[in-house]
Amino acid sequence: MKMNKSLVALCLSAGLLASVPAVSFAEVNFVPQNTTAAPAIPASALQQLVWTPVDQSKTQSTDLASGGQQLNVPGISGPVAAWSVPANIGELNLTLTSIVDKQTHVFAPNVLILDQNMTPSAFFPSSYFTYQEPGVMSADRLEGVMRLTPALGQQKIYVLVFTTPQDLAQTTTLVDPAKAYAKGTGNAVPDIPDPKARHTTDGTLKLKVSTSSASSVLVGPLFGSAGPGPVTVGNTAAPAYAAPVAAAPAAAPTPAPAPAKKAEPMLNDTESYFNRAIKEAVDRGDVDKALKLLDEAERLGSTTARSTFISSVKGKG
Numbered sequence: 339m340k341m342n343k344s345l346v347a348l349c350l351s352a353g354l355l356a357s358v359p360a361v362s363f364a365e366v367n368f369v370p371q372n373t374t375a376a377p378a379i380p381a382s383a384l385q386q387l388v389w390t391p392v393d394q395s396k397t398q399s400t401d402l403a404s405g406g407q408q409l410n411v412p413g414i415s416g417p418v419a420a421w422s423v424p425a426n427i428g429e430l431n432l433t434l435t436s437i438v439d440k441q442t443h444v445f446a447p448n449v450l451i452l453d454q455n456m457t458p459s460a461f462f463p464s465s466y467f468t469y470q471e472p473g474v475m476s477a478d479r480l481e482g483v484m485r486l487t488p489a490l491g492q493q494k495i496y497v498l499v500f501t502t503p504q505d506l507a508q509t510t511t512l513v514d515p516a517k518a519y520a521k522g523t524g525n526a527v528p529d530i531p532d533p534k535a536r537h538t539t540d541g542t543l544k545l546k547v548s549t550s551s552a553s554s555v556l557v558g559p560l561f562g563s564a565g566p567g568p569v570t571v572g573n574t575a576a577p578a579y580a581a582p583v584a585a586a587p588a589a590a591p592t593p594a595p596a597p598a599k600k601a602e603p604m605l606n607d608t609e610s611y612f613n614r615a616i617k618e619a620v621d622r623g624d625v626d627k628a629l630k631l632l633d634e635a636e637r638l639g640s641t642t643a644r645s646t647f648i649s650s651v652k653g654k655g
Contacts, residue, residue, distance in 0.1 A: 370461065370555045371459065371460050378411075378413075379458075380411075383410070384456060387407055387409065387418075388407065389421060390419075390420065392421045392497075393424060393547065394427070394547050394549070397546045399542065400544075401542050402417045402418075402541055402542070405419075406419060407420060414501075415501055415503050415506055415539055417540070419498070419499040419545075420496070420498055423494060423497055423547055424493070425453075426488070427549055428550075430488065430549060431546075431547070431549070431550040432483065432484040432485075432486065432497065432546070433481065433545070434449060434545055435481045436479060436481070437477055437479050438477060438479060438535050439541065439542070442512070442534070444479075444480060444536075445541025447464060447467050447499050447543065448461070448463050448464050448499070448501060449498065450500075451486065451495060451497060451555075451557055452495065452496040452498065453488070453495055453496075453557050454491075459557040460484070460555045460557060462482065464480075467481060467482040468480065468481065469510050469512065471518055472513075472518060485550055486557050487626050489556060490629075491558075492558050495558070506538070510537070512535055514530055514531070514532050514533060556625055609641075612631055612635035612643050612646075616628050616650060617650045620647070621650070625651070631643070632647045
């Protein structure tokens with residue numbers, strides 16, 4: 339996918355959860371928007387899924403053994419979780435947690451992010467979700483935070499969670515409870531082996547949605563959605579009633595209209611300042627910043643900021 343069509347190929351940045359100072363996260367090097375690493379999922383398979391809405395008011399929990407869905411696609415093993423997330427509330431932090439159960443089993447999640455038109459936009463492999471030691475209010479778990487910026491004009495994005503045959507062949511090393519207790523009390527840590535959690539096709543997943551102001555991965559086309567309204571592939575589950583929604587053909591992408599400009603022309607020095615700042619932001623890979631500069635420049639009456647932005651993005655492709 340070329341950048342002059344969509345910026346889903348541009349990795350801005352992606353971060354792991356860092357809210358627990360005592361925990362050190364593993365270094366994970368990958369490009370979230372390299373979706374070619376994800377299994378290829380045909381539209382006909384996506385149409386069979388029910389997408390459960392998730393909002394900011396609560397954490398969505400799914401027991402895959404009873405609430406998972408089947409997706410018979412090569413490269414995906416066992417049930418999957420399918421969620422839809424509001425895309426019109428700003429930049430997002432999606433915290434995904436997979437709980438280690440009492441039998442020392444855990445689901446190793448992979449996450450495919452799709453934009454409003456069900457185009458794959460980012461892929462987070464299982465290596466992104468790292469082991470976290472148990473705390474006072476938390477169990478052993480795999481966890482990671484996906485920082486996303488839905489492109490303007492979208493109402494929702496889609497989150498598909500699954501595991502793979504390769505993940506099922508691996509294990510996760512846990513911290514022995516006696517070691518965790520010794521660390522917490524400041525005592526000598528005993529020299530005992532740590533248990534290993536076997537990866538399985540079942541497990542409990544939790545998804546928490548919050549807003550963010552950090553740099554993040556762009557999801558969706560730059561200038562609005564690919565049609566006049568949302569294109570829902572498959573079903574969207576509602577709290578009380580879930581009605582099937584037929585798949586709609588995706589229209590050709592159309593740019594969103596530019597913001598209304600002020601009647602007064604922008605001064606040349608101001609125009610040059612914004613154009614230079616937009617180019618520098620794109621060169622740094624900070625497209626979110628460049629978009630904000632573009633919006634502000636056009637609000638002030640710029641006639642060249644949009645063309646500057648587009649040419650800068652094409653130059654990076």
